[in-house]
Amino acid sequence: MLYTITAPWRHEEEIRKSRFLAQAVPIAHPEEALAWFALVGDASATHNCWAYRVGDAYRFNDDGEPGGTAGRPILQAIDGQGCDRVAVLVTRWYGGIKLGAGGLARAYGGSAAECLRLAPREPIVATGALHMHCDFTELALVSARIRESGGQIARETFDADGAELTVTAPLDRLDAIAARVVDISRGRIQPRRDPG
Incomplete structure (x- = not known):
């Protein structure tokens, strides 16, 4: 390391x-x-x-x-x-x-x-990013669960329907965070990994 x-x-x-x-x-x-x-x-x-x-x-x-x-x-x-x-x-x-x-x-x-x-x-911990769109009604819960899972919201931009989130986390936590977000949103939110 x-x-x-x-x-x-x-x-x-x-x-x-x-x-x-x-x-x-x-x-x-x-x-x-x-x-x-x-x-x-x-x-x-x-x-x-x-x-x-x-x-x-x-x-x-x-x-x-x-x-x-x-x-x-x-x-x-x-x-x-x-x-x-x-x-x-x-x-x-x-x-x-x-x-x-x-x-x-x-x-x-x-x-x-x-x-x-x-x-x-x-x-030095290798990190990656997830991008997702979240409705306003789910934003507080999703944000809290992301933080509990070891992620940080690096960027939040708002539009009429909700917020586009960029989440950073250690590489070994990204899949778990994505799965948790999909689970709590019942599949409405589909996180996308950074291509890099």
């Missing part, structure tokens, strides 16, 4: 006189990650190295550190912690002692991993 973090998180440590600040945020799109890196990177720091993963989309940047010693270890920390939909920036202020390639990889990857390990997390 994959996880995402539920709030921005920071973790700071000193490694052989260099200061490392790891910051992580939840993201939905790669563009969010790039904008966040530009916003929180510290221009006065020696290096601002980063990585993000959103499903199959990922990128990393060593920001002047030797190739493969910063960005890739941060990405490996994201994967190693079982995370997705996260961006991690590790900022380094050089303290005068060279760490070597292995030391840099351990410092960047370790700081990122510890930041993600300590951050509040939640599982």
